[in-house]
Amino acid sequence: MQPLLQDFLDKWVYPTGFSGPGVDFRLRQTERCIPLWDKLVTQAIQSAEQDLKAVSDEWKAARARAGYAAEGPFMSIKQMSTQILSVTVDEQSKYIDLQRMRARQIWDEVKHGQLHADVLLRGGWIKREEELMNDARANTQPKLSYFGMTAMFPHIHPLARAGQHYYIEAMACLGISATLSVIDDPLIRHQLRSQEAEEMMHFMEGKYQIDAYALTPEDQKPIEEVFDFLLRPWVSEPSRALGGSA
Amino acid sequence: MMPGLKIDHEKCTECRMCYVACREIDINAVIVSSTPKHLLEIDERCIYPKCTVCLMYCPVEGSIVDANSGRSLVPPPPEVWTEEMRWPRTAAPKCA
Numbered sequence: 243m244q245p246l247l248q249d250f251l252d253k254w255v256y257p258t259g260f261s262g263p264g265v266d267f268r269l270r271q272t273e274r275c276i277p278l279w280d281k282l283v284t285q286a287i288q289s290a291e292q293d294l295k296a297v298s299d300e301w302k303a304a305r306a307r308a309g310y311a312a313e314g315p316f317m318s319i320k321q322m323s324t325q326i327l328s329v330t331v332d333e334q335s336k337y338i339d340l341q342r343m344r345a346r347q348i349w350d351e352v353k354h355g356q357l358h359a360d361v362l363l364r365g366g367w368i369k370r371e372e373e374l375m376n377d378a379r380a381n382t383q384p385k386l387s388y389f390g391m392t393a394m395f396p397h398i399h400p401l402a403r404a405g406q407h408y409y410i411e412a413m414a415c416l417g418i419s420a421t422l423s424v425i426d427d428p429l430i431r432h433q434l435r436s437q438e439a440e441e442m443m444h445f446m447e448g449k450y451q452i453d454a455y456a457l458t459p460e461d462q463k464p465i466e467e468v469f470d471f472l473l474r475p476w477v478s479e480p481s482r483a484l485g486g487s488a
Numbered sequence: 489m490m491p492g493l494k495i496d497h498e499k500c501t502e503c504r505m506c507y508v509a510c511r512e513i514d515i516n517a518v519i520v521s522s523t524p525k526h527l528l529e530i531d532e533r534c535i536y537p538k539c540t541v542c543l544m545y546c547p548v549e550g551s552i553v554d555a556n557s558g559r560s561l562v563p564p565p566p567e568v569w570t571e572e573m574r575w576p577r578t579a580a581p582k583c584a
Contacts, residue, residue: 253563259541262577442547
């Protein structure tokens with residue numbers, strides 16, 4: 243196992259404040275995630291090492307455009323906002339804290355798009371952010387159904403999204419750590435460090451919601467189905483922004 | 489009585505995970521301060537070290553510290569999340 247992954251597991255995954263079926267369920271799903279998390283760390287390190295050897299700086303722009311496509315208003319509206327809507331009025335009192343966490347993430351994701359635009363602006367690849375609207379590389383990304391199926395998860399059950407938070411946001415955290423361990427460019431490091439804590443918070447949303455709320459088979463089933471979907475090899479390819487090839 | 493934990497505002501991102509967790513177990517020791525920045529604070533209702541739940545879900549290293557020693561408790565050191573320190577969760581979430 244990659245040392246970065248072991249460190250992440252020991253510090254952020256395994257510590258838990260609760261005992262019970264939610265924690266047991268999360269730890270079982272964690273065992274399914276670990277091989278793919280390990281693969282992601284390996285890929286991210288290799289990708290960063292390759293970028294370091296590049297003759298030009300284009301790799302920085304490529305990462306930023308990919309990040310802009312995957313994060314920003316699209317992510318915020320299509321994924322985060324729909325999650326708020328997954329909680330019915332009758333369920334508000336039960337899931338109000340979950341909604342507040344997701345409401346915060348609405349802002350986080352919009353801001354993350356700005357961080358990627360900042361790299362392109364300050365690096366001189368664009369003069370104004372509006373130029374990105376005409377650049378397909380900054381507006382498309384190949385992750386399967388990223389803004390389709392994965393935006394539909396919340397409509398199944400208010401907790402369903404917790405599976406995606408847990409698995410995907412862990413990859414965001416690991417991708418950031420892996421890239422920071424290699425890349426010394428100040429522009430890229432600034433962008434990664436600026437969102438590091440927030441990605442960890444998004445991971446913690448998933449961890450907390452599963453530990454605290456996924457207590458019955460009925461609550462766990464939609465979350466498990468999310469893991470079933472996301473852990474297929476053709477879904478889990480990480481974004482170029484995090485060191486993958488997607 | 490002084491709370492056992494303190495928030496380091498240089499590190500804290502105000503994500504409110506500690507507030508949510510503390511509220512969920514009905515201790516309610518994390519409050520929003522009545523200052524223009526609305527910073528989160530931990531008050532005397534905190535029962536640390538008997539409870540360490542907030543430490544398990546805080547996402548920022550160094551955000552919550554031992555109020556006496558200043559030692560960072562995020563990420564939580566192994567001795568603060570032993571089996572007997574966990575809150576059992578077998579019931580459905582509370583309703584407001």
